[in-house]
Structure formats: structure tokens, C-alpha cells
Amino acid sequence: MAQKKENIVMFPFMAQGHINPFLALALRIEKTKKFTITFVNTPLNIKKLRSFLPSNSSIHLLEIPFNSSDHDLPPNSENMDSLPYHFLINLFQASLSFKPHFRKLISNLIQEKNGQKPVCIISDMFLGWCEEIAQEFGIFHAIFLGGGGFGFACYYSLWVNLPHRSTDSEEFVLPDFPEASLFHVTQMTDFLRSADGSDSYSSFLRKTLSQWSKADGILFNTVEEIDKLGLTYFRRKFGRQVCPIGPVLLTPGSQARSRRDFGISPEECKNWLDKKPSCSVIYVSFGSMNTISASQMMQLAMALEGCGKNFIWVVRPPLGFDINSEFRANEWLPEGFEEKIKVSGRGLLVHKWAPQVEILSHKSLSAFLSHCGWNSVLESLSHGVPMIGWPVAAEQFYNVKLLEDMIGVCVEVARGKRSEVFHEDIVEKIKLVMNESEKGKEMREKALQIKEIIDNAIKDEENFKGSSMEAMDQFLNAALKLRGEDKGKIHGAPS
Secondary structure (H helix, E strand, O other): OOOOOEEEEEEOOOOHHHHHHHHHHHHHHHHOOOEEEEEEEOHHHHHHHHHHOOOOOOOEEEEOOOOHHHHOOOOOOOOHHHOOHHHHHHHHHHHHHHHHHHHHHHHHHHHHOOOOOOOEEEEEOOOOOHHHHHHHHOOEEEEEEOOOHHHHHHHHHHHHHOHHHHOOOOEEOOOOOHHHOOEEHHHOOHHHHHOOOOOHHHHHHHHHHHHHOOOOEEEEOOOHHHOHHHHHHHHHHHOOEEEEOOOOOOOHHHHHHHOOOOOOOHHHHHHHHHOOOOOOEEEEEOOOOOOOOHHHHHHHHHHHHHOOOEEEEEEOOOOOOOOOOOOOHHHHOOOOHHHHHHHHOOEEEEEOOOOHHHHHOOOOEEEEEEOOOHHHHHHHHOOOOOEEEOOOOOOHHHHHHHHHHHHOOEEEOOOOOOOOOOHHHHHHHHHHHHOOOHHHHHHHHHHHHHHHHHHHHOOEOOOOEOHHHHHHHHHHHHHHHHHHHOOOOOOOOOO
């Protein structure tokens, strides 16, 4: 008789940059053929997920009730990507309303399985309260951070300590993470910079972050060998199991299905790239949620036109406009820009979405000008592509710090959504990375070395298991061990 598979419950926050790594992790765990996965989210996110899960997948999608209008959010707002920034705190606070529903969901799952508990609950960094429910039912609980150790160590320390409030200087060190060296106030979002501990962002985030230390384990979408410093911070801080299991990334096929409407088809993009010489194209994208100001956009356009390089640029409306609305090139770009690049064949302007992995893996690609969100970082480094960093939100500033100061695969070109940027400076950085300068060659070599480290970390062969696969095994074994010790002691189950 086939052995009963243990169930793992996964619950990401409602944002594509969180859902995607969770789904990639679910698909990886599913491949082991040892577990069933219950994937929890709000109705609209589940509907979207249903449309692009592989047809042979056994992942069970489960809706948790949610009505955005009950939380002063626009109707049908169930994903961070569809919301203007000023609504984010509403979505954060709304996520607290899931608690009773999630408790009921776990209780129902146990009843359906005749008292058999899930082996583990893996919840999002913003859903730390899941730990209380896991504790109540005696279930192993882990938090999965779709980001890197260093970026989140800085993010965690900054929000918990607010060190910029205790100095008049624009530079400061983190009291519990001095080895991360100096920080500047420009490496903080507006929310963080104005935080004083009593504002709504501080209240939500500091409570949420304090719950991380109660989890049985923390999973990071990173690789031990390139991110040791940040991982060491959390091991020292929490004394808990910290598992770097990355990169967990969706394959190009499943990503294509997750992008509801590409601005360009992968085939069209490939045909354009095929016509370009090897290592001659720069790819520019700020991710699914981010954009820059209209004046910064104008300078970036002038730089791309003036640098003489081939480029693919994913454009979204600038700050102050609905990021998902139509892009008005005649208003937001230099006059005749779109026409000029079309005629010259040197540039490709993509509206909304681009097949990012297909672009980064193409031989004609040379560099990636990015906001340095962690998914983009991993996709770039997995293909040995050096980066030009323009962080705009969350922990992106600290990802750039890691990539530039500690790994040597990135140069920062600008910082933030509103900082003053000049096209001449952007041109200089593009040429530094793409031309055969000493620095450019060194960055390219380092990026290829990192690619090799990443490839090794996720190897799973008969005679060799990479560090990330080992960490994944350790995590699953720890959950199973607790399960084994707890057999027959199921809360509320018939004896």
C-alpha cells in the first residue's frame, strides 16, 4: 500500500513578488513526491494561480475569505501589484483579518484528514501571526522570505531599531549589525525615514518582525556561499534553524502564464535579440510594482538614446499615475523617442510585462539595469549577468549594497524614486559595465563565478547535493522529526 503523503500548508502575502517564490517552492517540494501541498490565498489570487499551475500538478489551491471593501481598499484589490503605494498599509492591516479564517481552515484540514495534522505551515514574512495558530495545533512553523539574508538583515535591523532617529548625522551603523558597515539616509524608503515607532507602518512592521523569532525555522531564497553575512545575523539573533534554499524561481513557462498580458511575446523578443551581437544589449526593468518619477524617466530615456547601446526597456507609467494604466510615450518620454528607436532598431520599448528570464538568458544580453528586487537579482545572477542598480523600495537598497560592496557584480546608478538623476551619469555607468573597461570585465567574470556557485547550490545528483538542496532536506527533516515525536498527540483529534 502506498504510504500516505504528509501535507504542507503554504500561505504567501498577496503580492506577485511574494506569491511567485512561494509557488516556485511549492513546485520544488512537489517534485520530491513525498508531500502534498495546500496553497492558501484570497479568491482573486487563487483564480489567477489556477490558470497557470501545470496541468499535472497536485497542488491544492484553497481560498481564504476576503473582501477588500471591508478594509477601505478599492473593490477587488487583493494584490499589492494593483494598488497605489498609499494603500499598502491598508492591505498590510487587512491581512490581520485572516487570522480566524486561517485557524478554521487548519482545523477543517485536520478534520478532513481524520485528525492528521499538516506536517508544516510555511507562511509569509508579513503573516508572522500564523505561528500562533501553528503553536495552538502543535504544527511545525516556518517563515519563508523570498529575499536574501543580507537585504533582510538590514531591513529587519532598521525597522526594529530605527537607528537614524538617534543621530543628527546622515550616516549611521546598525547597532546589532555593525559588520554591515555604514548606511546613509538615502538608503531608506520615505516610510522608513519618517518612521518614529508610533506611526502605522512602524506599528505593523515592528509587531510582524518580532514574530519571526518565534518560528521554528526561517527559509531564505538565497545561497549560503554568497550571502553568509546576513544569514549569520539571523542565526545569531534568533538561535533558530535558518535555511538558505535558493534560488527558487519559476521556470520561464510558468512565468509566462503568470503574466496576465505580456507587452511582447517571448518569440518576438527572441527574434529581436537574435539579430543583435553577443553581449551587446542592456535590459532595463523596475519590476512589477515599482516605477520612477517622470523627470527620472526622461533622463533615463536620454541616457539610453545617448549611450549608443542596444536596449530593451520595460516601461510603466511614472510616479503619480496608475502603474497599471496605459503608457503615454508622447507625454513621458522625449519627443519622437519611440519612433526614433523603432527606426534605428537599437531599442525595444515593452509596455507592462516582458519575458524576463528569456531575455536574461539570451547570449546577446550584457547587463541588467534593475531595481534589484531579489527575484530579479537571482534571475540575473543565475545567468551570469552583471547589474546596474537603481533601488526604489523595501530592502532593494541593501541588496545593491551586497551586490556592489561585497560581491562586486553591480554598480549603483541612482537611489530612490525621487532623487535627482542626470542622463550623463547613467551613460557613464552603462558604458562602465558594458564596455571592455577593467571594472566591466571584472564584474562580468565575478557574475559568471556567482552563476557557477548558484548552479552548484541547487544540484541534486546521486553523488552530489548542493548546499541549498541540503538545507531544504534539513528543513523538511526537522518538520518530520517534530511530527514523529508528536504522533498520537493531536490536539482535538479523537483518541
